[in-house]
Amino acid sequence: MKNLVYIQSGGPTSVINSSLYGAIKEAKKHPDLIGHIYGSTHGIEGLIDDNLIDLGLEDDEQIELLLQTPGSILGTTRKKLPKDIHSAEYAKIIENIKKHNIGYVLINGGNDSMDTCNKIAKLVKELAIEDVKVIGVPKTIDNDLACTDHSLGFPSAAKFVMNAVNAFSVDAGCFKKGKVHVVEIMGRDAGWLTASVDLLPEATRPHLIYLPEMTFDLEHFLADVKKVYDEKGYALVAISEGIKFERDMTNVRVDGFGHAQLGGAASELCRIIENRLDLPTRAVEFSIVQRAFPGYVSLTDRKEAIMTGKKAVQAALKGKTGKMIVFKRVSQNPYKIKYQLAPLSKVANAVSHVTQEMMVDNTRMSDKFREYLRPLVDGEVKLTYKNGIAPVTVLKRIKVK
């Protein structure tokens, strides 16, 4: 009988621990096949440094709270493994896999983490350690993983962004002469999350929307902002953090080494608007909150996150390896997906962008996009509260010797 190790990797999401929850629940159903359920602390680092904790020793109550706990409860990492799978760190991974009699390696992450996952799967195959199965669990609020209809965590982040901008919008528009509000939303390469604001009703939808997939022309941008402001007395602009524009280098702060200190995209654009249009501005970044907000988790997202954790265990038990769980949308109305497997080698080197046919212009997305997103953000979760606060999991973290 083999043990299972679960790894959380990369930036967390609001439902990352729901997948862990699903995996634990499923693994416990197979006491004849799976011995211990281990968690690797700080992603792959735990498997390199022999830092595993025994999840079987945690209280049931804390396992249940995983469903409303954002952040990576096991700890995460942004570490990239070396390209050469024969280098020292891989040897340590194999050593610890053997030491702890591990037969199932589940890695929950985004693009970079699937690359790690792929490398380990390759190495295990090359070394002919037949009884070690490696499965990827998709996760990224950026929604840019390839081979899948969508990625876990994105729907909940989108639900937060939509509802936060919806509320924000009423407040932003309630002064006679307001400001130009530039809201910066996560997404370096893909604009899925920013595009989600398009689902808002006209009264609260941002006037202008900019994704990394669109050409961003600063002069057009300034002209559009001015036009909206002149007409409405305020403006609400949603931008992806990854939009590309030529920075205005006048008045840029320079540090002791002579390096220009650039701000985030929103604050830079606000500075340019103030300099060029002489309008009052407010830059807003939702920061980590957008990926770590139990209050607006999408029910669809949570259910799928749990199910994906389960499916990953099932796939490993069936002897599958070197694969990631992916979603195929088989019906739009009613919304229905099928869980399938895609080769990690195919996932690891691709990025999924918002397509041209999903965008209309810098004020609207297309019906195609709206149809795509609507079922994903559907349904609300009910949190448990104690003294007005939604409690999160606290683990005992008992180290495996």
Place this chain on the structure above:
Amino acid sequence: MKNLVYIQSGGPTSVINSSLYGAIKEAKKHPDLIGHIYGSTHGIEGLIDDNLIDLGLEDDEQIELLLQTPGSILGTTRKKLPKDIHSAEYAKIIENIKKHNIGYVLINGGNDSMDTCNKIAKLVKELAIEDVKVIGVPKTIDNDLACTDHSLGFPSAAKFVMNAVNAFSVDAGCFKKGKVHVVEIMGRDAGWLTASVDLLPEATRPHLIYLPEMTFDLEHFLADVKKVYDEKGYALVAISEGIKFERDMTNVRVDGFGHAQLGGAASELCRIIENRLDLPTRAVEFSIVQRAFPGYVSLTDRKEAIMTGKKAVQAALKGKTGKMIVFKRVSQNPYKIKYQLAPLSKVANAVSHVTQEMMVDNTRMSDKFREYLRPLVDGEVKLTYKNGIAPVTVLKRIKVK
């Protein structure tokens, strides 16, 4: 029979429209005493410029949605009326009160707005317009209104801040080597809102808490941040926007006029931490979201907001004027308040601060504070959703001729 005009003033809150809802509901119960229910657009400006809308012509469905609509649905203002109540703007106010046969003026606002409210009450009295009653409805997320146990909107903002920091905290702590996260929370003069994070359990409570009521020593601050970081591998610091510290003026951006461009307190402190301690940082501002977030409205706050709107109408109908509704806590366990009236003249010129006996040090508040806050943030509201979004009120805004 006289008409009623309702005014929203100053910075909005998550429950400001719940008080309007309560006032409309109560006013409609007295068709024999109250004719039309008007809303003044953009605070007192609507009464100066004759911009009133008829709230009696709005759809019931939209009135119900007021309960989950943040922002000032009528529009608001930060306009301060001149000191001299014999100046032109007051004359216009009186003119429009007469023109629209107004007998009840309800002003929902914070300290500055209660000053406006007080001036109008004084003027009406001086002019001996006996049949015009002026009543204040308290509201400020800063919780710094005097004469009252607390102010409407503060409990919901506290509930958001607590839950957002709770979630944020798990995410912030999940990397092996993390950052110094400085979270800036609203509150220029009073630290009530920042102090609310003290209610979090130890696992997620910020390591350091700074209110405007505390002496802030930059060197001590840096030493404390370093100590926490060395011990934990990351740090979470909560600060009020109004804390006072000597800005580090090296590397400060200077605009075209030679004026130093200072950032918010959090980003300034992060810059100092990077310069002095050479640690990675992340500045976070919850910005408008903390005062405009229907998802974490406190049930206690919403109930009291509705009831206060009702009580204001009742007080005006009873002939009271020049007063604000205040809350007196008559029982702690179970929590119970009495609605009373306080003279506007007393409210208008005072500020309520966090007291010395509510603070322990820069890591903890006292039991007294926790007992005070706990019942205020209690209870959750259930929102209605459509396509994953909690809809907000959209008014027809039919202007009164």
